[in-house]
Amino acid sequence: MRVDGYREGVARLSREVRFLRAALLLVGAAALLGVGGLLFRDNEVRVEVMYPPGIDRDFWVSSKGFSKSYLERMGYFLAYALLNVTPETVEKQAEMVVPYLAPQVRGAFKVRAETMKRRLAEHGVSLAFEPKQVWLGKHDCRIRVDGELVVLVGSEKARRKPVSLNVRCANVNGRFYVTHLDYGRDLVR
Numbered sequence: 001m002r003v004d005g006y007r008e009g010v011a012r013l014s015r016e017v018r019f020l021r022a023a024l025l026l027v028g029a030a031a032l033l034g035v036g037g038l039l040f041r042d043n044e045v046r047v048e049v050m051y052p053p054g055i056d057r058d059f060w061v062s063s064k065g066f067s068k069s070y071l072e073r074m075g076y077f078l079a080y081a082l083l084n085v086t087p088e089t090v091e092k093q094a095e096m097v098v099p100y101l102a103p104q105v106r107g108a109f110k111v112r113a114e115t116m117k118r119r120l121a122e123h124g125v126s127l128a129f130e131p132k133q134v135w136l137g138k139h140d141c142r143i144r145v146d147g148e149l150v151v152l153v154g155s156e157k158a159r160r161k162p163v164s165l166n167v168r169c170a171n172v173n174g175r176f177y178v179t180h181l182d183y184g185r186d187l188v189r
Contacts, residue, residue, distance in 0.1 A: 065171055068136055074100075074176060075134045075143040079165045082183055083129035083149060090117040102170065102177040109181065126152045129163065141169040 066074075078100070081093045094113035101109055120126065131147040149163040168180035 066141070066176065070176075071136050071141070071143055071169075072134045074169075075136075075145045075165070075167065076131060078143075078167055078178070078181075079129055079131050079145040079147065082165065082181070083127055083147075083163065085116065085120065086126040087117055087121040090120065097178075100176060100178050101181075102179045105179060105181065124153060125158065128152060141171060143167040143169065 078097065081097050085093055090113055094110065098106060098109070128150040129147055130150065131145050133146045135144040135146070136142065143165075144167070145165040147163060148160050150160050151158045163184055166180075166182040167178055170177045170179050
């Protein structure tokens with residue numbers, strides 16, 4: 001009886017060893033296929049460049065910075081989207097700007113857009129911005145767009161006043177992000 005128990009134990013252990021060898025062989029083959037796939041696949045790097053509408057000059061974007069023409073066009077684009085508004089267009093133009101905003105800025109921006117929509121509707125005014133000059137930071141990503149804001153009541157010009165749009169931005173792996181926006185609190189008044 002002892003011999004039969006011993007033989008059954010040896011047979012069971014032999015089956016387990018064969019199973020473990022087969023499993024090890026399968027895992028090794030899968031690892032080799034995975035490594036081979038990594039080594040021989042086409043190494044493709046995807047870069048997402050956010051560009052403003054109406055690019056009319058050459059520009060460059062890298063993981064280290066942006067060309068001056070790119071920053072100028074972004075400044076004009078942001079000024080147009082933020083300061084040429086009516087109560088009906090505030091939401092749509094805010095949606096155009098949101099993809100360019102850093103995540104930490106989006107919440108405050110959305111609140112400000114809602115406030116502007118309400119104030120424009122309350123006062124029955126529209127805003128039209130006429131940019132005059134764009135200033136760029138020399139060593140950091142800063143844009144300032146100076147111009148005149150025309151406050152319209154109906155189709156009549158109520159007044160003109162100088163306004164500056166100040167933008168601080170960041171380059172995150174070649175992608176443009178707005179980290180700070182300042183364009184005056186009393187635009188409607």
